[in-house]
Ligand SMILES: Cc1cc2nc3c(=O)[nH]c(=O)nc-3n(C[C@H](O)[C@H](O)[C@H](O)COP(=O)(O)OP(=O)(O)OC[C@H]3O[C@@H](n4cnc5c(N)ncnc54)[C@H](O)[C@@H]3O)c2cc1C
């Protein structure tokens with residue numbers, strides 16, 4: 008008897024471990040492991056998402072003719088015990104599994120298989136567009152990687168947004184410059200808003216999971232109640248269509264905008280489903296491309312969306328496997344400050360942070376610019392330890408997985424890899440947040456003030472960060488001018504900014 012073990016982030020009938028197996032001689036195993044649920048204090052909505060999606064996927068498997076052994080949370084303290092029970096009950100000789108997406112599970116597999124006496128087949132992971140070996144071959148021994156090079160190569164290989172002569176659609180690879188509309192431009196455009204996403208009323212299976220999660224994990228952040236995401240393939244496809252029809256056309260121009268009243272705006276909220284396998288990356292970008300070819304969405308938006316998935320998502324995944332576990336411990340900027348306690352409550356007078364924190368504590372979601380340019384930016388400027396930041400991001404987000412967090416937090420947000428994947432740190436002062444959001448209007452600080460009690464903490468911390476790392480960044484072509492503008496200021500001006508930053512660090516952290 009063969010067993011195909013499917014992990015909670017591999018929920019697709021196209022899972023390559025199923026391919027070639029005979030449903031008559033194969034059992035499919037799914038395990039809800041309690042140890043896995045509590046090794047971090049995951050947001051409750053993340054737990055609901057994963058268990059509800061696994062339970063719905065078990066039903067899809069049965070409908071497709073597979074026999075399923077589904078081990079629920081109350082039976083399974085750890086993976087190893089559940090596996091042993093399964094192997095004994097069904098006399099499994101061979102265990103097939105798709106390559107797990109994280110190092111820890113990948114490394115534990117051979118020992119688990121030996122412990123229960125089965126032959127192990129680890130099948131290459133087919134949930135990404137770029138295989139781990141392909142990425143490694145492309146990266147070679149480079150000391151720095153650039154996403155743009157990876158993006159163009161993969162887009163050409165896949166033929167996404169490409170013309171028949173091999174040139175990119177519209178004659179250009181990159182329409183980023185059209186995709187940075189500010190809050191004043193949004194107001195000038197008449198304050199466009201997308202229609203609400205289709206309501207996802209939980210069915211009895213999901214309701215049972217919501218009650219279980221609230222009962223079993225009372226000390227985890229967030230509320231399970233109010234959960235509104237799709238948990239099966241059919242609903243995920245409807246959600247994707249709704250995004251493509253109603254939000255994609257303006258996704259590009261307003262990608263970087265942040266509003267207090269509408270935290271999602273034109274973003275897709277597809278990651279929860281994409282990262283579990285309910286949606287496939289290629290089908291998402293091909294469906295977006297069809298909207299462009301049919302004249303239903305502009306190229307700038309479609310290219311922006313394709314860039315996120317073919318470019319960033321695959322690049323981030325590649326870097327995780329390329330750099331290995333040591334990458335997680337990177338701390339090139341020697342950041343030592345502990346994570347502020349108010350990251351767990353949102354209780355801070357800085358309105359931009361309070362808005363983003365309250366949203367994620369409540370729903371498990373922020374869009375990319377909130378994660379990068381508000382939360383990540385603050386942690387970078389304040390010099391918070393990357394390992395503590397990584398744990399926090401991992402616990403709070405419904406779409407968090409080890410592979411996606413590593414390069415996003417360590418590399419992109421905190422520059423802790425010393426610039427391996429970004430030519431300069433994503434650091435900005437209050438002026439950027441004021442330009443791209445409506446947060447500053449409701450804040451007791453003022454983004455343009457550099458001294459006195461109204462001075463914006465982001466602006467003070469930005470210059471403090473530049474001063475702290477001036478020696479490192481003076482030779483960086485994209486940072487040198489900023490460093491010079493700092494060193495050319497008068498001594499008293501610099502002193503006043505640094506004193507202000509010290510006060511911020513003392514009183515607000
Ligand atoms: C500090 C930090 C933490 C992050 N944490 C996560 C995380 O836990 N899980 C996660 O999936 N992404 C994470 N990201 C990447 C990105 O912010 C999210 O994928 C995106 O915000 C999810 O929202 P969305 O589905 O509405 O995305 P959209 O803005 O609609 O983008 C479309 C899709 O592009 C992909 N994408 C875009 N940017 C990235 C990226 N940098 N890395 C990977 N995929 C990307 C996602 O699949 C996303 O669904 C993080 C980024 C930063 C800077």
Ligand code: SF4
Nearest residue numbers: 359437447450454463
């Ligand atoms: S003034 Fe500064 S702290 Fe306040 S919301 Fe704006 S950027 Fe954030």
